[in-house]
Amino acid sequence: MDKIKRNERLGAMTRILTDTPNRIHTLGEFCEMFGAAKSTISEDIDLVSASFRQFDLGLIETVAGAAGGVRYRAMPSMDRCRRVLGALAKRLQEPGRMLPGGFLYTSDVTAESVTAQSLGEILAMQYYDKAPDFVLTMETKGIPIALMTARMLDVPLVIARRDSRAYEGSAVKINYIAGGGNERIETMALARRAVNPGQRALIVDDFMKGGGTLQGMVDMMREFQAEVVGVCVMIATATPQEKRVKGANSLLILEGFDRETGCAIVRPAQQYQ
Amino acid sequence: MDKIKRNERLGAMTRILTDTPNRIHTLGEFCEMFGAAKSTISEDIDLVSASFRQFDLGLIETVAGAAGGVRYRAMPSMDRCRRVLGALAKRLQEPGRMLPGGFLYTSDVTAESVTAQSLGEILAMQYYDKAPDFVLTMETKGIPIALMTARMLDVPLVIARRDSRAYEGSAVKINYIAGGGNERIETMALARRAVNPGQRALIVDDFMKGGGTLQGMVDMMREFQAEVVGVCVMIATATPQEKRVKGANSLLILEGFDRETGCAIVRPAQQYQ
Numbered sequence: 421m422d423k424i425k426r427n428e429r430l431g432a433m434t435r436i437l438t439d440t441p442n443r444i445h446t447l448g449e450f451c452e453m454f455g456a457a458k459s460t461i462s463e464d465i466d467l468v469s470a471s472f473r474q475f476d477l478g479l480i481e482t483v484a485g486a487a488g489g490v491r492y493r494a495m496p497s498m499d500r501c502r503r504v505l506g507a508l509a510k511r512l513q514e515p516g517r518m519l520p521g522g523f524l525y526t527s528d529v530t531a532e533s534v535t536a537q538s539l540g541e542i543l544a545m546q547y548y549d550k551a552p553d554f555v556l557t558m559e560t561k562g563i564p565i566a567l568m569t570a571r572m573l574d575v576p577l578v579i580a581r582r583d584s585r586a587y588e589g590s591a592v593k594i595n596y597i598a599g600g601g602n603e604r605i606e607t608m609a610l611a612r613r614a615v616n617p618g619q620r621a622l623i624v625d626d627f628m629k630g631g632g633t634l635q636g637m638v639d640m641m642r643e644f645q646a647e648v649v650g651v652c653v654m655i656a657t658a659t660p661q662e663k664r665v666k667g668a669n670s671l672l673i674l675e676g677f678d679r680e681t682g683c684a685i686v687r688p689a690q691q692y693q
Numbered sequence: 694m695d696k697i698k699r700n701e702r703l704g705a706m707t708r709i710l711t712d713t714p715n716r717i718h719t720l721g722e723f724c725e726m727f728g729a730a731k732s733t734i735s736e737d738i739d740l741v742s743a744s745f746r747q748f749d750l751g752l753i754e755t756v757a758g759a760a761g762g763v764r765y766r767a768m769p770s771m772d773r774c775r776r777v778l779g780a781l782a783k784r785l786q787e788p789g790r791m792l793p794g795g796f797l798y799t800s801d802v803t804a805e806s807v808t809a810q811s812l813g814e815i816l817a818m819q820y821y822d823k824a825p826d827f828v829l830t831m832e833t834k835g836i837p838i839a840l841m842t843a844r845m846l847d848v849p850l851v852i853a854r855r856d857s858r859a860y861e862g863s864a865v866k867i868n869y870i871a872g873g874g875n876e877r878i879e880t881m882a883l884a885r886r887a888v889n890p891g892q893r894a895l896i897v898d899d900f901m902k903g904g905g906t907l908q909g910m911v912d913m914m915r916e917f918q919a920e921v922v923g924v925c926v927m928i929a930t931a932t933p934q935e936k937r938v939k940g941a942n943s944l945l946i947l948e949g950f951d952r953e954t955g956c957a958i959v960r961p962a963q964q965y966q
Contacts, residue, residue: 424744430703431741435711435750440807453748468704471697475726477708523860527884531852533844534713560832560852564840571806579804579833587796587900611800627860 424454426464433461434468437480437492442548442574446489465490476500478541493548494541494572498692504538505688509672512655512686518677524684530561530626530654533568539671540568543624543652546669547573550649552622554578554615556641558608558633565654566624573622580610580640589613592643596636597664599629608636610644617645628656628670631663638665655686697727699737706734707741710753710765715821715847719762738763749773751814766821767814767845771965777811778961782945785928785959791950797957803834803899803927806841812944813841816897816925819942820846823922825895827851827888829914831881831906838927839897846895853883853913862886865916869909870937872902881909883917890918901929901943904936911938928959 424432433450450461462482469480479495482488496504508529517525529535543565552573557566558580570577581588588611598606615621623637634651641648656663656670671692675685687693697705706723723734735755742753752768755761769777781802790798802808816838825846830839831853843850854861861884871879888894896910907924914921929936929943944965948958960966 424747426700427703427740428744428747430700431707431753432744432748432750434704434707435745436748438708438711439810467700471701471705472708474697474701475705475709477705480704519860519862521860525860525862525884525886527852527861527887528849531840531850533840533850536840537844560836560854563833563836564850567804567806567809567837567840571810576801577804577806577837579800581833587792587794587798588800589792589798611798613798614800 423456426460429454429456429461429464430468433464437468437490438478440492440574441572442491442493442544444483444487444489444491449489493545495545496538496541501542502688502692504542505671505692508535508539509686509688512672512674513683515681515683517684518682522677524627524655524674524686526626526655527561531564533564536564536568537571539565539654540570540572542671543569543669544572546652547622547650550622551620552649553619554621556580556615556621556623556637557625558582558637561627562625562654565626569622569624575622578610578614578621580608580637583607583609592640594636594640594643596632596639597630598632598636603630603632606633606636608633608640610640615641615644615646619644619646620649621646622649623651624653626654628653628663628665628668630660631665631668634663634665634668696729699733702727702729702734702737703741706737710741710763711751713765713847714845715764715766715817717756717760717762717764722762766818768818769811769814774815775961775965777815778944778965781808781812782959782961785945785947786956788954788956790957791955795950797900797928797947797959799899799928800834804837806837809837809841810844812838812927813843813845815944816842816942817845819925820895820923823895824893825922826892827894829853829888829894829896829910830898831855831910834900835898835927838899842895842897848895851883851887851894853881853910856880856882865913867909867913867916869905869912870903871905871909876903876905879906879909881906881913883913888914888917888919892917892919893922894919895922896924897926899927901926901936901938901941903933904938904941907936907938907941 479493555570590612591609593609652669655672752766828843863885864882866882925942928945
């Protein structure tokens with residue numbers, strides 16, 4: 421194969437690294453692809469890494485050791501997190517999002533790939549060191565954000581269902597208490613083969629009021645003898661202050677609604693203000 | 694700001710373009726970012742574009758006209774499509790995926806971000822010229838693939854639900870006939886505000902047997918006076934040959950099950966063989 425020039429390598433290498441977040445590529449892979457020496461590829465990596473740092477595009481880092489190589493990790497700066505969450509809070513305060521029962525209409529936002537990806541990046545970077553084996557969510561609205569978080573961590577997504585469907589095979593079913601105000605018993609099901617004992621779960625959902633659904637997911641993980649390394653949501657209500665699940669990490673806080681304008685009062689969580 | 698060298702620009706530019714598939718960036722945006730002339734940025738783009746072509750990484754293309762600029766589009770080669778779908782078919786033929794009732798266990802595959810993204814790329818590239826305004830899916834298993842398709846097209850995802858939940862606001866509900874063998878009436882709901890009349894919908898789901906759910910989504914779009922520009926699924930059963938929905942585009946075909954081994958017989962659709 422012809423030697424590929426640096427100018428031609430940099431774009432291709434960037435694309436390959438950023439297309440597989442948190443996955444280690446060996447230098448040998450690039451040496452072979454481009455017909456270049458390891459030292460040359462190392463210099464390429466330094467160049468891409470520096471420009472990523474300069475423009476807040478994430479981390480390109482070299483990992484030492486036998487299983488070493490180079491990987492891309494999303495690592496938005498605090499400035500970028502504030503910008504993303506500030507803009508999102510503003511959108512959620514638009515008129516007309518208040519629904520009967522004190523609910524907030526967020527379906528357009530949660531299903532948007534650009535938003536899901538930005539939130540996935542902010543969530544993922546907080547759990548690199550916890551090394552989750554998978555991300556767990558409960559259908560339906562949390563799926564896009566959970567998927568993008570899983571993508572950034574390079575782990576599978578596991579989806580708990582409201583009922584165990586025929587096409588899931590044998591499943592574990594649990595009951596949990598849902599509903600912030602009007603409590604009720606709900607059922608959650610998860611395919612038996614979806615999780616192995618000893619695996620580490622990161623729980624991600626879109627909305628927390630009472631925290632019952634999230635606690636249900638924590639309980640479900642106990643059934644599977646899996647360890648929960650984190651619980652996070654896009655938005656949590658300020659009240660009730662006491663949640664069924666403990667220590668959940670929320671990106672946004674829904675303070676309440678302005679009854680006159682029908683607008684929600686939403687702010688980024690403390691650490692992003 | 695200091696001038697940024699070409700070696701430093703290429704990685705950053707690649708990252709920004711590929712992070713927003715199908716979105717046009719003006720040359721001016723990059724000129725400002727890097728303190729470079731348009732002609733220089735144009736040369737950068739040519740370099741990245743050439744290396745993307747060489748390594749089958751997608752299309753970096755210049756769009757002429759008033760709203761012109763440069764954009765990245767996923768455009769996997771036929772060779773790559775065959776490789777992705779061949780590997781997926783092989784995985785789905787693993788022992789133990791046959792479930793009672795002639796169902797195939799696919800939840801691990803459909804929820805995998807890498808798989809969802811590869812399939813999203815293959816689906817999206819077939820509909821660039823149809824310019825859909827959004828991707829529509831029905832909860833739950835199709836969401837990851839539909840989200841990634843939407844991401845590649847740079848359009849929102851819209852999710853139809855099995856029931857209209859309180860937090861969706863007013864919704865349109867329809868009944869549809871589901872089930873290939875044991876037919877039954879099911880309900881599908883979609884938030885009234887999710888779709889506007891005249892919009893163009895691309896329907897994406899994970900599985901088609903009788904085609905009733907997909908036809909339900911087509912009917913739902915009629916209720917919203919939206920136009921359906923395509924119907925696609927990850928996998929369709931070979932039988933029944935006659936589907937309720939017409940002209941659906943399937944990536945894989947489930948021929949049936951080997952009753953002895955319990956393995957599915959799955960092949961890529963005709964055009965990928």
